Amino acid sequence: MDLFEYQGKQFFARYGIPVSDGEAVTVVDDAVAAAERVGYPVVVKAQVQVGGRGKAGGIKLASNAAETREYAANIIGMDIKGHTVEVVWIEHASDIAEEYYASFTLDRSAKQYLGMLSAQGGVEIEEVAVTNPEAIAKIHVNPAEGLTESACRAWVEAAALNPAATDGAVDILLKLYTAYTEGDADLVEINPLILTPDGRVHALDAKVSLDDNSVFRHADYEAYDATQVRDAREQAAHDKGLQYIGLDGAVGIIANGAGLAMSTVDIVTQVGGSPANFLDIGGGANADVMAGAMEVINNDPKVRSIFINIFGGITKGDEVANGIVQALAKVKIDAPIVIRLDGTNADEGRAILAPLVSEMFQIEPTMLDAARRVVALAGGKS
Amino acid sequence: MSIFVDETTKVVYQGLTGSQGRFYGLLNREYGTQVVAGTNPKKAGTDVDGIPIFANVAEAVAETGATASCVFIPAPGVRDAVMDAAAGGVDFIVVITEGVPAHDEAWFFNALKRDYPTVQLLGPNCPGIISPGKANIGITAGHIAKAGGPVGIVSRSGTLTYQALYELKQQDIGVTTCVGIGGDPVPGTSFIDCLRAFEADPETSAVMMIGEIGGSAEEEAAAFIKSSMNKPVVAYVAGVTAPPGKKMGHAGAIVSGGKGTAAAKMDALRDAGVQVGLNPTEAGQLMTDVVATL
Numbered sequence: 264m265d266l267f268e269y270q271g272k273q274f275f276a277r278y279g280i281p282v283s284d285g286e287a288v289t290v291v292d293d294a295v296a297a298a299e300r301v302g303y304p305v306v307v308k309a310q311v312q313v314g315g316r317g318k319a320g321g322i323k324l325a326s327n328a329a330e331t332r333e334y335a336a337n338i339i340g341m342d343i344k345g346h347t348v349e350v351v352w353i354e355h356a357s358d359i360a361e362e363y364y365a366s367f368t369l370d371r372s373a374k375q376y377l378g379m380l381s382a383q384g385g386v387e388i389e390e391v392a393v394t395n396p397e398a399i400a401k402i403h404v405n406p407a408e409g410l411t412e413s414a415c416r417a418w419v420e421a422a423a424l425n426p427a428a429t430d431g432a433v434d435i436l437l438k439l440y441t442a443y444t445e446g447d448a449d450l451v452e453i454n455p456l457i458l459t460p461d462g463r464v465h466a467l468d469a470k471v472s473l474d475d476n477s478v479f480r481h482a483d484y485e486a487y488d489a490t491q492v493r494d495a496r497e498q499a500a501h502d503k504g505l506q507y508i509g510l511d512g513a514v515g516i517i518a519n520g521a522g523l524a525m526s527t528v529d530i531v532t533q534v535g536g537s538p539a540n541f542l543d544i545g546g547g548a549n550a551d552v553m554a555g556a557m558e559v560i561n562n563d564p565k566v567r568s569i570f571i572n573i574f575g576g577i578t579k580g581d582e583v584a585n586g587i588v589q590a591l592a593k594v595k596i597d598a599p600i601v602i603r604l605d606g607t608n609a610d611e612g613r614a615i616l617a618p619l620v621s622e623m624f625q626i627e628p629t630m631l632d633a634a635r636r637v638v639a640l641a642g643g644k645s
Numbered sequence: 646m647s648i649f650v651d652e653t654t655k656v657v658y659q660g661l662t663g664s665q666g667r668f669y670g671l672l673n674r675e676y677g678t679q680v681v682a683g684t685n686p687k688k689a690g691t692d693v694d695g696i697p698i699f700a701n702v703a704e705a706v707a708e709t710g711a712t713a714s715c716v717f718i719p720a721p722g723v724r725d726a727v728m729d730a731a732a733g734g735v736d737f738i739v740v741i742t743e744g745v746p747a748h749d750e751a752w753f754f755n756a757l758k759r760d761y762p763t764v765q766l767l768g769p770n771c772p773g774i775i776s777p778g779k780a781n782i783g784i785t786a787g788h789i790a791k792a793g794g795p796v797g798i799v800s801r802s803g804t805l806t807y808q809a810l811y812e813l814k815q816q817d818i819g820v821t822t823c824v825g826i827g828g829d830p831v832p833g834t835s836f837i838d839c840l841r842a843f844e845a846d847p848e849t850s851a852v853m854m855i856g857e858i859g860g861s862a863e864e865e866a867a868a869f870i871k872s873s874m875n876k877p878v879v880a881y882v883a884g885v886t887a888p889p890g891k892k893m894g895h896a897g898a899i900v901s902g903g904k905g906t907a908a909a910k911m912d913a914l915r916d917a918g919v920q921v922g923l924n925p926t927e928a929g930q931l932m933t934d935v936v937a938t939l
Contacts, residue, residue, distance in 0.1 A: 369747060371830050371860040371897070374754055389902065406748065407755035447748055476896060477746040479721055506894050521828060521894025522802020522857055525883040529907075530924045532886045541887075543894040576786035576807040577672075606811055607786055630808075631926050 264473045264487055267310045269352040271469030275453075278442040280435055281465045285354030294335035295328050297353040303327060304356040307334040311346040312492060314387075319343045324356060346492065357467060361425055362455035364388055364399075365436060367443040376404040376443070380422040380436070384455035410440045424458070431464025432456070447477030496540065496563050503555040505542060512537025513641040515560035515569040515598065517553075519544055519578065527572045530630060536638030539566045546578050550589035557594045568640035571602040572630060580604050580612025588615065599623045599640045603633035647776030647822040648797070648842035648849075649737060649765065650713060654780055657682040657705040657735065659726050660717030661693050669717065669741075669784050670696070676781040681709040684729075702733025713737040715773065715782050720744035723769060727753045731761040739782050740768035740833070747896065750831035757833075766833025770896065772803040772825035783825065785810070793819035794848045795939065796932060799839035800855035801828050801862075801895070802883060805925055809853055809881075812929035818936050821849045828857070828895025836866035844874050851877045851935050853928065854919070856910055858884035859898045863910035871917040877935050878919045881928035882907045 266274060269287040276282050286297035287310065298305045309321030316322050321343050323334040331353070341348045362384035370377035381399045383391045391398055400422035404410045412433065419432045435456065443451045452470040459465060478484045493501060500507030506521070510528070514536045518524035524543040531538045540563065544556050560569055573583050583604060599622065604612045613626055620626060627633035656673075660666035661683025671694060674680040682697055682705035689700035699705040702714055714730040716723060716738065723745045730738045750769060757764050767774060773783015778792030789807055791814040798820055800806040806825055813820060824839045826832045836854060843849045852874075856863040863882060870878055885907040887893050889900040900906050911921045920935070922928025 369751060369830060371862075372865065374751065374831055376751070405755050405759075406751040407753075407759055444748055447746055449747065474747050474896075475892075476720065476744045477748070480746075508888070508891050508893065510888065518804075520802065520804025521898060522800075522805035522855070522883050523808065525802075525857060525887060525893050525898065526805060526881075526925055528887070529883060529885045533923060538886065541893055574804050574808050574811070576789065576804065577669075577784060606789060606807060629926065631924065 264475050264484070264491060265312055266471040266473065266487060267312065267350065267490065268308065268469055269310055269350065270487060270490070271471035272466070274446065274471050275442060275466055275469050278438045278446070280438045280442065281463070282469065283354040283357055283465070283467065285352050287350050287352050289339070289350055291332055291335045291339065294351060294353050295331050298325065298328065298331040301353060301355040305331060306354050306356050307331060307338060308352040308354065309338050309341060309343060309348040310350040310352055311343050311348055313344045313346055316343060321348065357457060357465060358460050359457045359467070360460045361428070361458040363424055363428070363432070363457070364391070364454045365439060365456045366450065366452040367440060368450045370403065373403055376406055378402040378404060378418065378436070378440070380418060382422055382424050388454065404440070410437065412437060427462050428458040428464050435464055435466065447474045447481065448472060449474050496559060499562065500542070500559045503559065505544065505556055505559065507559060508541040510538050510540050511565070512539045513565055513567040514637055515539045515563060515566040516572070517542050517544060517556045517560060517569070518572040519546065519574065523572060523574055527570060527630070530634045531570065531638060534634045534638050536634070536641055539563050550586040553586045554590035554593045557590050557596060561594060561596050561598070566598050567642060568598050568637045569596065569600045570633060570637040571600060572633065573602070573604050575604070575606035575608065575612070578607070580606060580608035580610070581615055584612035584615035588619070591619070599625070601625045601627055601633050601637040601640065603627050603630050647779055648839065648846055649822065649824065650774055650780050650782060651776055652677060652779040653679070654713050655679045655681045655709060655711040656713045656715055656782055657684060657702055657709070657711040658715050658717065659684045659702065659730065661685070661696060662688050662698060663717060666717035667693055673781050673783070676787040678780045678782055681711050702730045702735060706734045711735060713739070713782065716740040716742060718742060720746070724749040724753050727766065728756065731757055731764045736764050738764060738766050738833070739771070739773050740766065741771060741773055741783055743770040745769040745829065747830050750829060754831050754833060767824070768827045768829070768833060770829040771827030771832070772806065774822065774824050776822045777820050785823065785825070789814060790823065791817065791819040794821040795819065795850035795936065796853055797821050797839070797843040797846065797849040798823040798853045798855070799836055800825055801857050802855055805855050805881070805883060808925050809855060809929060812926070813932065816929070816933045818933065821846060828897050830860065830897040836862050837869045840866060840869055840874060844876055849876070850939050851879070851932065853932050854878055854880040856880065856882040857895065857898050858887050858893065858900050858907050859895070859905045861905065864913040867913040867917040867919065870919060879922065879928055879932045879935060880914045880919045881922045881925055882910045882914070
């Protein structure tokens with residue numbers, strides 16, 4: 264779950280990480296009021312989950328109410344790379360002496376946490392990693408041991424920041440570590456972490472990604488879910504509890520199992536088609552789940568054919584078939600369906616589906632045959 | 646032979662009294678697995694279809710001599726369940742449960758290494774392990790697999806594994822052991838752990854490896870295959886067309902910051918001499934051809 268900058272700053276603030284005083288607003292009048300409260304000069308910042316906000320004119324420095332009003336009016340509702348700005352963050356502007364970079368994430372290869380700290384902040388860390396890798400000080404932290412202050416200090420010294428920043432950086436990094444671990448984040452990143460002319464260290468930006476699997480133990484994370492950016496199809500699928508990712512093509516996909524679903528998306532592309540989505544229905548026999556999935560796919564205006572790809576392990580083919588029959592009775596499907604049903608009791612399942620076979624409902628014996636057929640029905644490409 | 650478990654392995658099912666634990670525990674027993682106990686702190690002294698329930702793994706081990714456990718506990722309780730199993734004295738823990746927080750996984754993976762270094766963890770978010778004809782610990786449908794080898798399978802995906810087992814069975818090819826390492830970001834057992842064991846197993850002559858996007862496990866496996874394996878490996882990697890930044894059903898299946906793409910994994914594997922199928926059917930055919938030449 265990726266947070267917006269303003270949510271990330273609020274998240275950091277809870278762990279005592281210094282962030283600029285600011286307020287999230289959705290209308291121009293509130294932007295002006297917020298600016299008055301936090302004090303000029305302010306930065307008016309578009310809240311979207313893409314980079315390049317500045318270049319798009321989504322970040323503006325305002326020194327009075329008139330400027331705040333003008334910039335807020337421009338930025339609210341602006342389209343930045345396909346994302347519409349609904350929220351702007353009004354923040355008291357900071358004087359910047361130096362810009363650093365700091366983050367914690369999981370190093371999957373080492374199976375430990377990876378902290379990165381660099382005196383080269385304010386630019387993409389991937390660039391620094393390529394052009395100047397020695398400028399990134401790295402630390403591995405054993406999740407079962409934690410980050411000690413002495414280890415943190417040694418790490419900060421290795422990054423060769425301005426000595427005036429050392430104590431402030433150590434303090435913030437320890438708090439950032441706590442936010443990362445206790446907050447169940449997949450990633451916490453501060454870029455830039457700034458040193459102000461009067462010697463304070465301060466988080467000027469906040470990029471936070473939270474582990475969806477941790478929502479059960481954070482009562483307030485449900486609220487973040489409501490602000491997640493989803494298109495209409497994804498929102499509908501999410502509301503039905505389906506594992507769904509919207510893509511751009513014409514072949515709707517329903518499969519059981521994440522690997523099989525990914526594989527189905529791949530194979531449709533391989534045979535020259537374009538997948539409309541990824542959808543994993545898990546143990547697929549349940550008629551309600553199947554009906555919900557079909558509804559979501561059917562409501563996608565770009566879908567011209569539907570591929571139902573089921574491998575029954577514990578799930579029996581005849582139960583899946585009954586689920587599909589019941590689902591078709593609940594939902595009227597506009598596009599032709601091709602189904603591949605294999606595994607346990609597949610023969611029984613196909614026998615149950617046989618009476619439904621028509622131009623709009625076809626059964627293919629293998630995944631590859633089914634992929635070719637469903638792509639042909641979609642007209643070859645999107 | 647099989648790797649990690651066999652028909653003599655005694656297993657305690659943590660969560661046997663819950664609906665999932667009971668359903669699969671009894672199916673596993675029917676298959677031939679030695680399901681010797683279950684745990685539930687509130688139901689100690691009861692039984693599930695004759696299988697005794699203990700308060701914790703230590704008590705189950707003391708009574709039954711179990712050496713492995715299988716966890717069907719819901720995600721919030723998995724961390725405690727894993728440590729209960731290790732403290733209880735088993736040396737192989739299979740965690741089926743999906744939805745375990747990544748920080749919990751990172752914590753108990755490292756806590757086990759530090760405090761119980763001889764314990765092997767499999768999963769979380771995995772279908773378990775099956776040695777056809779001998780033992781099935783987890784949720785794989787046993788009847789779709791043919792026993793006797795010579796192929797070993799290791800996979801991050803459940804249903805793709807079932808597909809592979811089934812296709813090999815259709816070709817009359819047996820499997821020695823099929824290990825589901827699962828789809829999470831910190832899996833207890835890696836591809837390399839399994840490849841190493843298969844290389845050392847006299848009854849396994851070839852290995853099928855099923856990977857997916859996210860992380861670098863396939864690349865690390867490729868390096869191991871290049872340096873340390875003689876037996877042929879056939880691979881399939883799912884998620885070639887997955888968009889970056891999105892978790893494709895598995896917590897660990899995500900292309901992040903340009904890393905973890907299927908294309909890079911396939912290149913690394915090919916470079917190590919692995920035959921890579923472009924879809925599961927092709928991988929099955931490649932393996933059939935390999936077995937024919939053995």
